[in-house]
Amino acid sequence: MSRPTNVTTRPLGAQISHMLKDRGVDVIFGIPGVHNQEMYRGIEEAGIKHVLARHEQGAGFMADGYARATGKPGVAYVITGPGVCNIMTPMGQAYSDSVPMLVISSCLDEIAAQKGQLHQMNDQRAAAATVCDWSEEAQSADAAYQLIDRAFSEFAGERPRSKHLQVPIALLEGQADGPSRKATPRKRVEADEAQLDNVVEQLQQAKRPVIILGGGVAKGESDGVAKAMKSIGAASMVSTAGRGLVSPADPMAFGPCLGRPSSVDVLKTADLVIVVGCELAQVDLWREQLGHEAPLIRVDLDPRVLGQEPLTHDAIQSDGARFIQSVAARMSKPLQTEWDVLDIANVRANWRAEIAMERPNILPVTDALRDCLPQDTMIYSDMTQIAYAAVETWDMEMAGHWHHPSGFGTLGYATPAAIGGAIGRPNQATLAIIGDYGFHYTCQELGVAVELGLSLPIILWDNGKLKEIEDSMTAAQIAPNAVIAQNPDYCKLAEAFGAYSTAPSTLDQMQAAVQKALKADGPTLIYVTPDIVS
Secondary structure (H helix, E strand, O other): OOOOOOOOEHHHHHHHHHHHHHHHOOOEOOOOOOHHHHHHHHHHOOOEEEOOOOHHHHHHHHOOOOOOHHHOOOEEEEEEOOHHHHHHHHHHHHOOOOOOOOEEEEEEOOOOOOOOOOOOOOOHHHHEEEEEEEEEEEEHHHHHHHHHHHHHHHHHHHHOOOOEEEEEEHHOOOEEEEOOOOOOOOOOOOOOHHHHHHHHHHHHHHOOOOEEOOOOHOOOOOHHHHHHHHHHHHHEOHHHHHOOOOOOOOOOOOOOOOOOOOOHHHHOOOOOOEEEEOOHHHHHOOOOOOOOOOOOEEEEHHHHOOOOOOEEEEEEEOOOHHHHHHHHHOOOOOOOOOOOOHHHHHHHHHHHHHHOOOOOOOOOHHHHHHHHOOOOOOEEOOHHHHHHHHHHHHHOOOOEEEEEEOOOOOOOOOHHHHHHEEEEEOOOOOOEEEEHHHHHHHHHHHHHHHHHHHOOOOEOOOOOOOHHHHHHHHHOOOOOOOOOOOOOOHHHHHOOOOOOEEEEOOOOHHHHHHHHOOOOOOOEEOOOOEEOOO
């Protein structure tokens, strides 16, 4: 531990901002109020940029998108009571998708003896705890500092998930010395030599090994993973969050196919399955079990994940990206397996054909978008049918460049998350894909993108209804009900915020609109309907 040489006394609210700056925080998302205004006293003095959201839900999604784009924790400031409630949805999304997000709120000094206070809740801390990794209240300045350092330490060394710290108003207002120490950064756990050697031996003995890579691998130092996978030579599958970890040109890649029912048929023929950084959750598989019959090796940073699959043969706690690269470093040459690359290509083609039949008029749109975007574009999608098709068919060349709210499954995610991502990656391409209904949830955040002059194309897919819900109701033999809402003129709505808008009638026009939007001095809403491919 090291002690700073200059400790200044300030109100605690200001000290927190200075501490965050010292820990590498450059941007804070939030909304000020009378309860948390002391947290705003030190923001400018500390040299931190504050982004004023239009709603706390938007602030949370922006912090999430910023964290995913930069790899740094996203930080949000909110007020007591409704501010915390409003940001709980983004906290839940960040928790389920392993995103490092720290929400700092004010709280009332006393809630047991006095009732009827502004923004009062029965137990704000406990409410927030239901959607994040932990929710704690600081009763002193030192406790606040320790909890902030605990959060940053866990972000670095453990599975990153959202966390909430609340500080009583009187404590925020009171004078406090700055932190007296700085925590030592933690490193992620890595597999030991014996574990790695054992995995290599099992791979070399296998005839049809499959390695499944998930989003946990993408959250590590994943730049060398695609090359490492080629050096290993096993067949591969990735989760939708793991796209880009394996090159689409790799002939041994089955792609993001875990949710395809017939992926079970492939896995049943494997004689060794290694799952790295993937929960094999419902939103990964859309079935109860993976479907393998071979020995299974689970590798994950989160020890709670390692014991979830009852057919696990071996469990290794390790950072996923480092594990894959360490295994590859031990391979003298790629494996010679019995997988047939032509069979793999045919299986992938069949899966694509299935998706095209399940979701008509979507793949031509997503293919056209993919072909007109720079390779390093960061994409944020929403819960909408165009995204459901894209995450299974859109090949990514780079890991961690497509972000979808798959776990918690929140509507309205894409627009504010893309704003956060664009702030985190200035002068680099960012794209949002959102459905007509989801856009209603957070459309007000367009004002933030306009204020900041963000060159952000927003693809708004309007099929005129909650089509996924309508299809589900029909399949369940329920007469579709409450699936159609009165939509506004989205282009005029965007223009009312000061954004650009366009409604292309052909795919060529859409591509030109996207390319123009990437160079614009503000956000552009690009309104697209299924008729664009007719």
